[in-house]
Amino acid sequence: MPEPRSHASSPPAYRSGEEVRHRQRPEWGVGTIQRVEAARRGNSIDQRLWIRFPNIGMKVLLAGLGDLERVNTSTAAGEGILGEGIGHDGHTMADREASHEQGWLGEIARKRPEEAMVEIPPQASDPFLSLRQRLEFTIGLYRFEPSGGRLLDWAVAQSGLNDPLSRFNRHELEELFTRWAHRRDQHLAKLGQEARNEPGLFDSVMKKAPPSAHKALRKLHGRR
Numbered sequence: 001m002p003e004p005r006s007h008a009s010s011p012p013a014y015r016s017g018e019e020v021r022h023r024q025r026p027e028w029g030v031g032t033i034q035r036v037e038a039a040r041r042g043n044s045i046d047q048r049l050w051i052r053f054p055n056i057g058m059k060v061l062l063a064g065l066g067d068l069e070r071v072n073t074s075t076a077a078g079e080g081i082l083g084e085g086i087g088h089d090g091h092t093m094a095d096r097e098a099s100h101e102q103g104w105l106g107e108i109a110r111k112r113p114e115e116a117m118v119e120i121p122p123q124a125s126d127p128f129l130s131l132r133q134r135l136e137f138t139i140g141l142y143r144f145e146p147s148g149g150r151l152l153d154w155a156v157a158q159s160g161l162n163d164p165l166s167r168f169n170r171h172e173l174e175e176l177f178t179r180w181a182h183r184r185d186q187h188l189a190k191l192g193q194e195a196r197n198e199p200g201l202f203d204s205v206m207k208k209a210p211p212s213a214h215k216a217l218r219k220l221h222g223r224r
Contacts, residue, residue, distance in 0.1 A: 014047055020068045022061075023123075024140065027153035028053040029162050030071055041065075054162055055153070113167070117158050118179040120187050131198060135191050135205045141184050142213045146177045154180075185216040192217070 014020070018033045031053035039048040039062060047063040061068070123129065124138045144154035155164035155173050158180065164173065195202035206213070 014049055014063055014068075019071050020051060021071050022053075023067045023069055024137075025056075026157035026160075027055060027144075028059075029055045029156055031059070034058070055156060113159075114176060117155075117168075117176045118183060119158075120180070120183050121157075124184075124187055124191075131191065131194055132201060132205065135188075135195065135202070136208075138184065138188050138191060139205060139209045139213055142210045142216075144177070144181075145212070146174055146181065151177060181216075185220055188213065189217060189220050 014033055014036055016033050016036055019030050020033060021030050022028055031051040033049055033051050035050035037048050039046045041062060041064055044064070046065075049061050049063055049066065049068075050058060051061060052058050121137075121141070124134055124141070126134065129137070144150050144157075151170075151173055152164065154177060155168070156162065158176075159167065161167060168176070192202050195205075
């Protein structure tokens with residue numbers, strides 16, 4: 001059995017000019033740290049960071065609570081493709097294209113970027129996370145919607161591109177979102193099955209879920 005991950009201890013020291021990504025809100029894009037100052041959090045010393053994200057503007061976050069990761073960025077053909085370091089799991093389409101994989105795996109990654117677009121983020125099934133954490137992360141995926149700005153937010157998070165419309169047109173994004181959403185719904189139902197061994201867990205998490213999550217479950221149950 002894998003040991004649970006430790007999320008404690010002191011946060012890494014950040015500096016102005018560094019580029020970071022918020023793991024829980026990848027649709028914000030890659031932000032640049034504008035200002036850093038020391039801050040006290042309980043009995044420990046933290047950092048208060050002023051970060052300008054391309055898709056949301058300025059955010060002020062505590063390093064120890066912000067769930068941030070450092071990234072390296074590179075620009076390819078003016079598209080703002082994010083390079084190695086994002087997510088550290090090779091999940092996004094841009095991660096795959098920027099990877100140094102050789103052979104058939106690398107070829108698939110380059111030829112079929114749509115496969116990365118319809119995958120569920122690995123945090124939703126990470127065995128090192130508790131069932132509650134996986135459920136809460138999956139519920140968080142219901143903030144995305146198949147139209148308007150939230151469709152583009154999803155495309156940024158899923159592709160790793162600051163401008164996904166440079167690669168896909170809106171109709172293609174809508175079709176990819178439909179496939180992705182189906183997998184998301186199925187995964188939520190699967191977690192619900194796992195939660196049967198922990199009475200009350202699923203219901204307590206679903207109390208915070210948006211209507212779209214409840215609707216998806218009703219639709220899946222209706223097909224059975």
